[in-house]
Amino acid sequence: MTKIELTNNIYWVGVIDWNIRDFHGYTTKRGTTYNAYLIVDKKTALIDTVKYSFSNELIEKISEIVNLEKIDYIVSNHVEMDHSSSLPEIIKYARNAEIVATQRGKDGLIKHYGVDLNVKTVKTGDELKLGKRTLRFIEAPMLHWPDSMFTYVVEDGILMPNDAFGQHLASSQRFDDEVDESILMEEATKYYANILMPFASLIIRKIQELTKMRIPINMIAPSHGIIWRSNPSKIVKAYLDWSRGIQKNKVVIVYDTMWGSTDKMARAIAEGVAKHGVNVKFFNLRDSDTSEIVAEILDAKAVIVGSPTLNNSMFPSVSAFLTYITGLKPKGKIWAFFGSYGWGGGAVKKMVEIARNAGFEIYEPTLEVKYVPTEDELESCFKFGEEIAEKYVQTG
Ligand code: FEO
Numbered sequence: 001m002t003k004i005e006l007t008n009n010i011y012w013v014g015v016i017d018w019n020i021r022d023f024h025g026y027t028t029k030r031g032t033t034y035n036a037y038l039i040v041d042k043k044t045a046l047i048d049t050v051k052y053s054f055s056n057e058l059i060e061k062i063s064e065i066v067n068l069e070k071i072d073y074i075v076s077n078h079v080e081m082d083h084s085s086s087l088p089e090i091i092k093y094a095r096n097a098e099i100v101a102t103q104r105g106k107d108g109l110i111k112h113y114g115v116d117l118n119v120k121t122v123k124t125g126d127e128l129k130l131g132k133r134t135l136r137f138i139e140a141p142m143l144h145w146p147d148s149m150f151t152y153v154v155e156d157g158i159l160m161p162n163d164a165f166g167q168h169l170a171s172s173q174r175f176d177d178e179v180d181e182s183i184l185m186e187e188a189t190k191y192y193a194n195i196l197m198p199f200a201s202l203i204i205r206k207i208q209e210l211t212k213m214r215i216p217i218n219m220i221a222p223s224h225g226i227i228w229r230s231n232p233s234k235i236v237k238a239y240l241d242w243s244r245g246i247q248k249n250k251v252v253i254v255y256d257t258m259w260g261s262t263d264k265m266a267r268a269i270a271e272g273v274a275k276h277g278v279n280v281k282f283f284n285l286r287d288s289d290t291s292e293i294v295a296e297i298l299d300a301k302a303v304i305v306g307s308p309t310l311n312n313s314m315f316p317s318v319s320a321f322l323t324y325i326t327g328l329k330p331k332g333k334i335w336a337f338f339g340s341y342g343w344g345g346g347a348v349k350k351m352v353e354i355a356r357n358a359g360f361e362i363y364e365p366t367l368e369v370k371y372v373p374t375e376d377e378l379e380s381c382f383k384f385g386e387e388i389a390e391k392y393v394q395t396g
Contacts, residue, residue, distance in 0.1 A: 003065060004174055006221060006229070007156050010133075011038040013046070013061040014223075015054040018170045023082075026194050027291045030187060031170025034082055035223045037160060038065055039153065042131030043072040046090070046097070047151055047160050048083045048223055055086035059093065068093035073128065075135065076101040077162035079108035079147045083223055088113050100128065102139050105147035127154070136215075140164065140206055142199050157218035159210075164203075165235045166224035167191045177230035184226055188235060190295040191224070192242050197298065198329045200243035207240055245332040247301045249393050250279040251385075254293055255306030256286055256315040261340035261372050262306045268378040269304055269338065269367075272385025278393045285317040290324055297330055301393045302363070304336040304385070305351055312346035314339070322351060326358035334392045336363035338384065342371060363388060 004012040014035035020028050034050035036058060044066055050058045062068055071094035076084055079101075087109070091097060099119045101109060106119040122128075122137040134154040141148060143164050150161040167187035173179045196203060210217070220228040220235060228235050251273045257263035263284065270280045281296040297303055303325075307318040314322075335355050339347040348366045355362055367384050369377050 001061065001064060006037070006158060006219060006227065009040045010153065010156065010158065011040070011065055012036075012174055012221075012227070013038045013058060013065070015050045015057045015061075016170050016172075017051065017054070023168060026168070027289045028168040029289075030168065030183070032168040032224050033170055035221065035225075035227075037221060038062055039130060039133060039135075040066055041133050043129075044070050045073040045075060045128070045130055045135060046071050046094070047075045048077055048162065049074070049086035049090055051082045052085035052089070055089040058086050059090065069095060071097045073097060073130075073135075074099050075151050076105055076109060077149045077151055077160065077223070078145060079105055079112060080145060080163075081112070083162065084109060084112065087117075091117070100137075102137075102147050102149050104141070105149060108145075108147045122149075138210070142202050143206060144195055144199060152215060154215075157216040158221055159217050159219070159232075160221045160223075162223045163195060164222065165220050165228065165239065166222035167226060169225040171226065174227055175230070176226050176228045179226055185238070186295075187225065188238065189242075189298060190291060192239065193295040193298040194291050194328070196239075197242075197294075198327070200245070200331065203239055203243040207236060242298060246299065247332070248279065248299045249277075250281060250296070250300040251302045251304060251389065251393060252281045252283070252293065252296050252300045253304045253306070254283045254285060254288075254318075254321060256284065256308070256317045257306075258308040258310065258315070258340075259372075261369060262308045262338075264373050264378065265338055265340065265367070265369060265381045266306050268373075268381035269306075269385035272382040272387075273304075273389045273393070275382075275386055276389035276394055278389045285315075285321055290321060293321070294325065294328060297325065297333070300333060302334045302336065302388050304338065304388065306338045307347040307351060308339055309341035309345050309347040312344055313350050314347040318347070318351065322354045326354060326360075329358070333361070334363050334388065335360040336366070336384070336388055338367035338381070340369045340371070340373070363392070
């Protein structure tokens with residue numbers, strides 16, 4: 001197999017998971033990769049491992065470069081099993097290796113894989129001399145787990161930040177200058193929105209911390225997807241923009257429908273919004289992928305959610321959507337709610353309750369229609385959309 005070098009003696013030894021389409025609920029229509037890196041020097045270090053089902057492939061890749069017994073350190077930047085679950089298999093061969101992790105990483109690894117692991121703990125600023133090369137560690141708690149850590153290769157300016165700056169994108173190419181930039185950014189956006197959005201303020205602080213360290217970042221080698229080598233600052237800027245809540249003149253409409261009434265309302269609202277030149281993204285939850293909806297919500301100014309009433313509450317699909325999106329804690333948006341009902345109603349009230357409890361800013365009044373919307377009621381839906389566009393999007 002062709003050996004892939006980031007630079008002299010720093011190898012990509014990751015694996016490509018072409019077929020995965022569901023990554024713990026996140027839809028991965030383009031698959032993913034689990035990136036691991038091997039640094040060969042006087043001492044040899046493996047940075048992260050891969051998902052357990054690919055452990056043989058990882059072992060083969062490393063074996064083509066060095067005998068696994070030569071591995072001195074296995075750096076575990078993150079305990080989550082897509083990066084650590086080959087560890088038990090690797091240490092059967094890499095018998096002399098010391099595992100390197102944060103204290104929380106050590107605790108997590110022991111809880112996952114047993115108490116016999118040989119783990120050395122490190123903190124921000126600690127360094128490990130490999131020979132010509134030095135690894136410096138930077139703790140990154142809650143980016144996105146408490147144990148998370150970045151590893152920086154000092155002499156080459158290569159940052160290995162594990163999940164941060166990654167994308168779920170299976171590809172035979174490894175570097176940003178080799179792939180379609182729009183697909184790369186689409187997947188990076190979706191990744192940030194679904195994995196990192198709740199940690200926006202921590203991301204800003206971490207990037208500021210890196211800036212203060214005055215360390216050159218010539219390459220960012222994340223643990224999923226493509227390596228940023230031609231322009232690593234592009235993804236850092238994108239993370240800053242997303243974390244600071246920079247938005248587009250965009251409204252996302254998300255709904256489900258029972259007999260078509262909520263659908264008619266949604267379409268009329270969309271027309272009202274669009275009349276003002278605002279970009280509308282329109283999703284019927286029945287046919288849409290929630291992970292992609294979330295990516296659109298990331299930089300939208302307003303989100304309009306609709307549901308018919310079912311048993312005095314909202315549709316289960318809408319409930320699931322709200323559970324997911326409130327957990328991601330999107331900030332700085334206006335949230336509007338609408339729906340249809342047959343007799344008692346209840347969907348809109350429940351949706352507003354969930355949004356209020358999540359601390360979302362809610363547009364009032366809400367909009368409800370009994371049974372099937374009349375022409376007048378559709379006109380009200382149109383105006384509802386217009387007003388949201390005028391008040392919150394165009395001028396925002
Ligand atoms: Fe890619 Fe948090 O694991």
